[in-house]
Amino acid sequence: MGQIQAVIFDLDGVITDTAEYHYLAWKQLADDLGIPMDRSFNEQLKGVGRKESLDKILEHGGKHLTEEEKEFYATKKNEHYKTFIQDITPDDLLPGILDFMKEIKEAGIQTALASASKNAKPVIKRLEVEQYLDTVVDAAQVTNGKPDPEIFIKGADQLSVDPAYCVGVEDAQAGVQAIKAAGMYAVGIGAEEALSQADWVVQQPSQLSLEELKRRLEM
Template sequence: MKKGFIFDLDGVITDTAKYHYLAWKDLASSIGIEIDLVFNEQLKGISRMDSLERILVHGGKEQAFTLAEKEALAHQKNTHYVELLQALTPADLLPGVKAFLDEARKNAIPCAIASASKNAPFILDKLEVTDYFNVIVDPATLKKGKPDPEIFLKAAELLGISAKEAIGFEDAQAGLDGIKAANMFAVGVFSGEELHGADLLVERLDELDVLDLIRR
């Protein structure tokens, strides 16, 4: 029996990828680098600083900024991103998410958020679903980002369950690889990116039956 659910945020609970893209595109343009939606796929599921590094490499400017300047650039991007997030409402939950979370709550299954986003608490508040989650892993407490399994193992630890007792939900390959590296059952949520290695693939969470899922 499985005893807990661990969710990525972007692409699983809500879709903030468009806001990330707009903020990164604006930031990149300000330093003379152009990115498009195809390149943006590389930024899904990874940390803010790792995303910035990939953009700088893409533009041939990986040596052009000091660490302090890179941190300032990342802060600039995040400020713009948070401004864009002000428009979020519960209507921005992905289809089927609320119904699935209601079923998990009904069956007393604890849930965690394992997202690289430092804005996860703010986003969950805007979506009005914070109370559904027992745990929100703080990415600032981690040493490694996805695809390393650390964030998923931390989520299971905070839920008080073993990795084998958890089910992870991801829409990005880096996150899915992290779930499998943590030795967890993996549900891939298809959002346009081809996914490999998932134990189950769905397009929306309410395709799943909670009780059938925890018996796996």
């Protein structure tokens, strides 16, 4: 691919893990609706959009709501979530990711965030990593969610970089598919069998390094 000109990061599962906050927010909403919900049921909601998650909870509890009521409760869940993420601090950064982000910036390589969350900006502010990101693309700026490549292509556009010279970093299969569909080099964080389409897979962010990334790109 030649020289790396930009690295585009996903947020959840790459820079921080807000899964616990999403669980607490859904749990509080389920309590509001009188629906029992535990961590094992919550596994069904991971990587699923807000409205689809609400439908799963309602089905689980045997409750029926109008579209207007669903809109109300989906918004209420987001309010719960926003309250919980106020507790996020730099201690919530995944181990090793800050060192990698600093290494990228010090090498003069541009960076972007490509997050499916509409709350990405307040989260990175609380994590104190804004200075390591040149631009942020969140769900509010795109029409199509991952695995559609739109969010990664938009990130490259905002940096004025050809996608062919970009590296995307993701922890989910849909995200890796989006990176590859954008024509970028894909780095996956997690289990290799789940991220088989990635060009390079590490189990955790602490295994990332610019030197190793460059070595793999030259292979």
